Every structure is written in structure tokens, then in C-alpha cells.
Amino acid sequence: MLNPMPKTFVYNPPIDPWLDIIHEDDDIVVFNKPSGLLSVPGKDPALADSLQTRAVARFPGAGTIHRLDKDTSGIIVMAKHKAAHGHIGKQFEYRQTTKFYIARVWGHVAEDEGLIDLPLATDWENKPRQEVNHERGRPSQTRWEVIAREDKATRLKLIPITGRTHQLRVHMKEIGHPILGDEFYATGDALAAADRLQLHAAELGFRHPTGGEPVVFRSEPPF
Template sequence: MLNPMPKTFSYRPPTDPWLDILHEDADIVVFNKPSGLLSVPGKDPALFDSLQSRALERFPGAGTIHRLDKDTSGIIVMARHKGAHGHIGKQFEYRQTTKFYIARVWGHVAEDEGLVDLPLATDWENKPRQEVNHARGRASQTRWEVIGREDGATRLKLIPITGRTHQLRVHMKEIGHPILGDEFYATGEALAAADRLQLHAAELGFRHPSGGEPVVFRSEPPF
């Protein structure tokens, strides 16, 4: 049984560094987003501080193409003009990007690799949580590979084939190995095992909007 959703939301985004820039050129900026920072501002003014709002201070006109959950860290690319936004946005839409995440999950995963194929939908009574729902869920697939086994935990490479909200987090919970420190989907020892969600967007590849050459950006997980 998952913990009840909290009735209040305390937002204390990290401020050091203010922006972690992996790459910048005339078309794009690639950031390493820290855990705890929203990708885009929330509706409440108290949730204005975000990667997007910070990026706009330094790169006027920068546009968000894709997002990471607040508690997920790792690579995000932003476009510096409309043409770049459309070029990269279509690659995300048609699943032409390449990406993988690193996660530490609870317990010892017995197999070395596998595929989770479970449809996901919003859990309306516990929004923003998602749930496996075979009646109204959207097709969702995640490939996983074991990188290493630790004492009570397993380090995985997660490759999302689809890009549903909380997909990796729900899929890991459903196979009995919730991501450590996941306040939405882990409980007990799995929740207490880390002081943050142990999920990091470690690699992102796409065709550069100027010339179409493949580019790949990487970021080592901080856990």
C-alpha cells in the first residue's frame, strides 16, 4: 500500500549551482538539471522557480522541448529559437531521439535484462500519481539492464521506449523493485534508503538542428 498523497507541497529547489550547463551554441543549450528543481514553472507563483525560468534569465527566448520530473536529475535540452525547437521537437514526437536513465532500485533484480510492457493512466484519486490500468491506460514500454548489484539494491540502465508520465517509476514499482527514495511509489525501507529519488537522465542523443549531424550528451549520476 502506497503512502497517502501529501495535502501540502513544500518546494525548496536547490540553488547551487544556479544553472549547470553542459553545452551551448547558437541553436541549443543542454542543461544538467538537479533533483528537486521543476522543469517548468507551476501555476502557483510559489512554484515559479524552475529550470525554464532560470534559463530565460541567461538565454532569452530559450524554449522547453521536453521535461523531467521535479525529483529526477539529468539532461534537458532547450531550443534557442523556433526553428531549433521544431526540429528537435519532432524528433521527440516521432521517437527519433536516443536516451537512457540510471536508477538504483530496491532489492536484487534476478535477471540481467528485461522489458516491462504495462499500460499507464492517471490515478485520478491520487493525482499526479499514475497507475497500471489495462482498461484505459496508454501503451507503455521500458527496457532495463542490470549494471551492478549492491547490498540490498540494484543499479539499472532504463531505456524508455514510450514517454509516459512517471513511466519508469511506476514500471519499476510494478516489477517489485521501486526506485530508491521515490516519495510517490516507494514505501518503508525502499523510501528511506535514499534522501532523493535515485533516477538520473544520463544520456540524450538527437540530430542537431544545424546540419542534422547526430549529437550525444552524457551526464554521470550523482549517486
């Protein structure tokens, strides 16, 4: 059974580095978001600090196209102007981007690769948690490949086919291998095995808004 959702939320986003920029040109800025930083600001003034807030302070007009969970680190691209936002946004909408994540999960995954196909829906009694729900859940698929097996964990490459909230986190929990350090979906030794969520957006590819050439950006996981 999962731990009860905390009634209070303490937000202490990392400040060093303030912005980790992988790439910048006239159309886009690509960031390496640290774990613990919101992608966009929350409604509460205490949640104002975010990657978007920091980005706009340096690049006025920068717009968020996609997001990562607060505790997930890795690659995020932002658009510098409306045309670039629309160009890349449509690629996300029509699943024309390429991306994968690196995760460390609890236990030894027996097979070398596989596909998880489980519908996801909001767990309304425990928001923002999500749950597998075969009645009202939306279709959700994740491909996975084993990179390495460790003493008590497995390092995986995770390829989301769909992009549901918490998809990778819930899918790994459901197959019995929660992501290490996941405060929402891991318990016991799996939760205690890491001081942060061991999930990192390691690669993102799309067509550049100027010229349409394919570009790929990569970031090594910090774990």
C-alpha cells in the same frame, strides 16, 4: 500500499549551482538539471522557480522541448529559437531521439535484462500519481539492463521506449523494485534508503538542428 498523497507541497529548489550548463551553441543549450527543481514553472506563484525560468533569464527566448520530473536529475535540452525547437521537438514526437536513465532500485533484480510492457493512466484519486490500468491505460514500454547488484539494491540502465508520465517510476514499482527514495511509489525501507529519488537522465542523443549531425550528451549520476 502506497503512502497517502501529502495535502501540502513544500518547494525548496536547489540554488547551487543556479544553472549547470553542459553545452551551448547558436541553436541549443543543454543543462544538467538537479533533483528538486521543476522543469517548468507551476501555476502557483510559489512554484515559479524552475529550470525554464532560470534558463530564460540567461538565454532570452529559450524554449522547453521536453521535461523531467521535479525529483529526477539529468540532461535536458532547450532550443534558442523556433526553428531549433521544431526540429528537435519532431524528433521527440516521432521517437527519433536516443536516451537512457540510471536508477538504483530496491532489492536484487533476478534477471540481467528485460522489457516491461504495462499500460499507464492517471490515478485520478491520487494525482499526480500514475497507475497500471489495462482498461484505459496508454501503451508503455521500458527496457532495462542490470549494471551492478549492491547489498540491498540494484543499479539499472533504463531505456524508455515510450514517454509516459512517471513511466520508469511506476514500471519499477510494478515489478517489485521501486526506485530508491521515490516519495510517490516507494514505501518503507525502499523509501528511506535514499534522501532523493535515485533516477538520473544520463544520456540524450538527437540530430542537431543545424546540419542534422547526430549529437550525444552525457551526465554521470550523482549517486
